[in-house]
Amino acid sequence: MADAHDLELESMNLDMEREMKQELEEEEKVGENRGGKAPSKDKKVHRIVSKWMLPEKARRSYLDRANCFPPPVFIISISLAELAVFIYYAVWKPQKQWITLDTGILESPFIYSPDKREEAWRFISYMLVHAGVQHILGNLVMQLVLGIPLEMVHKGHRVGLVYLAGVIAGSLASSIFDPLKYLVGASGGVYALMGGYFMNVLVNFQEMIPAFGIARLLISILIIASDMGFALYRRFFVPANGSPVSFAAHIAGGFAGMSIGYTVFSCFDTALLKDPRFWIAIAAYLACFVFAVFFNIFLSPAN
Numbered sequence: 439m440a441d442a443h444d445l446e447l448e449s450m451n452l453d454m455e456r457e458m459k460q461e462l463e464e465e466e467k468v469g470e471n472r473g474g475k476a477p478s479k480d481k482k483v484h485r486i487v488s489k490w491m492l493p494e495k496a497r498r499s500y501l502d503r504a505n506c507f508p509p510p511v512f513i514i515s516i517s518l519a520e521l522a523v524f525i526y527y528a529v530w531k532p533q534k535q536w537i538t539l540d541t542g543i544l545e546s547p548f549i550y551s552p553d554k555r556e557e558a559w560r561f562i563s564y565m566l567v568h569a570g571v572q573h574i575l576g577n578l579v580m581q582l583v584l585g586i587p588l589e590m591v592h593k594g595h596r597v598g599l600v601y602l603a604g605v606i607a608g609s610l611a612s613s614i615f616d617p618l619k620y621l622v623g624a625s626g627g628v629y630a631l632m633g634g635y636f637m638n639v640l641v642n643f644q645e646m647i648p649a650f651g652i653a654r655l656l657i658s659i660l661i662i663a664s665d666m667g668f669a670l671y672r673r674f675f676v677p678a679n680g681s682p683v684s685f686a687a688h689i690a691g692g693f694a695g696m697s698i699g700y701t702v703f704s705c706f707d708t709a710l711l712k713d714p715r716f717w718i719a720i721a722a723y724l725a726c727f728v729f730a731v732f733f734n735i736f737l738s739p740a741n
């Protein structure tokens with residue numbers, strides 16, 4: 439019985455290898471028909487990205503029209519802006535140490551501050567300011583590793599929509615559930631990208647092949663645990679002379695990604711505006727948005 443089982447496994451492995459060779463041969467033929475050349479390295483990159491980001495039924499249509507125009511400008515630009523702001527407060531506004539930044543960022547016009555909520559831009563601009571080296575590195579690594587492939591597939595306007603939805607959801611949730619605390623960091627946007635992507639993996643589990651398998655999953659869990667641990671430390675175990683920072687944006691950003699993000703990233707082959715799921719998610723998001731605005735104006739303890 440064991441020998442028969444081993445033979446079946448070997449046969450399955452051979453079939454999989456044969457299918458992969460056939461796919462490569464087909465792609466080479468397509469490349470030769472189009473330009474007389476074998477597929478370029480960028481095609482191989484797109485093939486890996488398609489296995490990471492898309493269910494099987496959408497991969498071929500993606501590969502047929504895959505290109506890097508426009509390049510992933512949104513996520514790279516956001517990352518550079520966040521890094522520049524961090525360097526400014528860490529170097530030009532020097533701190534005693536870089537692990538946690540206090541006085542410099544708490545005076546920033548970008549940070550979300552409960553007593554300056556009338557400055558509405560702070561509900562978005564807080565994403566540019568980070569509380570320390572671990573904080574910004576965790577967010578940058580996660581949003582670049584996940585955001586660049588997502589933007590290659592779904593383009594910048596869709597990724598930007600999900601990212602900013604998570605950022606705004608994070609600040610509004612913090613203003614409700616932790617109304618007297620400051621808020622910094624891009625975790626709301628990062629968790630929105632993660633929520634949208636992993637919801638797609640969950641729904642299309644049998645069709646989506648992770649690019650790095652268990653190793654990538656473990657690294658993601660490590661980064662998330664580290665980021666959440668740092669946020670909890672900043673909230674509950676900050677030194678007496680410091681100022682606690684809310685962590686509600688992490689949870690709210692994740693929920694925004696699991697609703698709006700999932701809908702946006704699952705509409706690869708269909709028009710987003712024609713998908714009723716998108717409008718249901720938008721309606722729910724706007725209802726929460728209106729309630730949060732009402733709460734901040736009339737009910738908030740920070741008033």
